[in-house]
Amino acid sequence: MINTIGFDADDTLWHNEHLYHNAKKIFSEILSKFRDADTILTNLNKTEVENIAYYGYGIKGFALSMIEVALDISRGQVTSEQINEIIAISRNMLKAPVELVPGAEATLKELADTYDLMLITKGDSFEQERKIELSGIAHFFRYREVVGEKSEKTYGKILSQYNLEPARFVMVGNSLRSDVLPVLKIGGQAVHIPNEFTWFNENASREEIGDAKFAQLENLSQLPDYIAGLE
Ligand SMILES: [Mg+2]
Numbered sequence: 001m002i003n004t005i006g007f008d009a010d011d012t013l014w015h016n017e018h019l020y021h022n023a024k025k026i027f028s029e030i031l032s033k034f035r036d037a038d039t040i041l042t043n044l045n046k047t048e049v050e051n052i053a054y055y056g057y058g059i060k061g062f063a064l065s066m067i068e069v070a071l072d073i074s075r076g077q078v079t080s081e082q083i084n085e086i087i088a089i090s091r092n093m094l095k096a097p098v099e100l101v102p103g104a105e106a107t108l109k110e111l112a113d114t115y116d117l118m119l120i121t122k123g124d125s126f127e128q129e130r131k132i133e134l135s136g137i138a139h140f141f142r143y144r145e146v147v148g149e150k151s152e153k154t155y156g157k158i159l160s161q162y163n164l165e166p167a168r169f170v171m172v173g174n175s176l177r178s179d180v181l182p183v184l185k186i187g188g189q190a191v192h193i194p195n196e197f198t199w200f201n202e203n204a205s206r207e208e209i210g211d212a213k214f215a216q217l218e219n220l221s222q223l224p225d226y227i228a229g230l231e
Contacts, residue, residue: 001231004164005111006183007141008150008173009121009128013104013220014135017197019093020062027066030085034074044069049201056148058124063090094127098134101195103221108140110224118143120158120171122150122178150178152185159186170230172223175202180214190214191226 010016024044028037047065055061066086070078111117119141121128128146132138143162147154159166166187173179173193180190181204192214217226 001168002115002170002189002227003168004116004118004143004162004170005227006118006120006169006171007108008171008175008179009119009131009135010123011101011174011195011198012172012179012193013101013108013119013137014131015099015101015197016131017195017199019096020199021197023062023066023089023093026089027070027086030082031070031073031078034077040069040073043073045200047072052201056124057122058127059090059093060124060127062093063087066090098131098136100135100137101220103219105137107220107223108137111227112140115227116142118145118158120145120147120150120155122147150175150182152182155182155188156186159188170227172220174198176204176209177202180204181208181212184212184214189230191223192216193218193220193223 007013024041027044028040031040034040044065047069048062051061051065051068055064063086066089067083070082070086108117117140119132119138121132123146125146132144138144143158145158147158155171156166159169166183169183170189170191171179171183172191174195175198176192180192183190194216215226217223
């Protein structure tokens with residue numbers, strides 16, 4: 001039976017992607033005299049994904065991507081004031097308060113009575129640790145892992161590090177690509193809780209999903225009943 005429940009953090013336990021969503025809107029407004037918003041955002045999304053290989057995930061890499069795109073879109077005409085405004089976007093993101101998803105605290109509190117809870121979040125460790133501290137829910141987790149990428153290899157390594165059996169592990173998250181599919185591949189179970197704001201790069205294609213078997217819940221509050229049903 002299940003003994004450990006893994007939780008993704010960004011857009012599963014607390015809101016995150018809306019910060020990027022708002023940032024992109026402000027960014028395209030700053031550059032609006034150079035190009036239309038669609039072109040700017042298409043460029044930024046492409047650059048953002050390409051730059052993961054260099055910077056990993058997180059706001060600092062996103063800031064560099066915005067500056068790169070601003071220089072490119074404006075053909076070098078972007079002003080120092082505009083660059084300053086772009087830096088301010090990312091600084092405000094780095095200072096943003098952590099807002100929990102409705103039901104997060106009550107759900108963790110209930111599940112922590114019976115199960116070991118593990119927080120598994122990917123990204124920049126400075127940014128993620130700050131959010132974990134501010135979240136007010138860190139104490140519910142027996143294990144906390146900040147990883148560079150959520151792959152089969154990463155999950156396998158984490159579970160073996162703590163001597164946990166995949167068959168007794170269930171992972172909960174908003175991303176099919178990061179939270180669901182790799183966990184199923186190593187023999188664990190997974191619960192997908194879609195979020196209105198999910199980064200486009202976290203969506204999995206129909207091909208990637210294939211005939212993967214996982215549960216989908218509307219919100220975190222449904223999780224305790226679902227887990228109880230597994231037993
Ligand atoms: Mg997430």
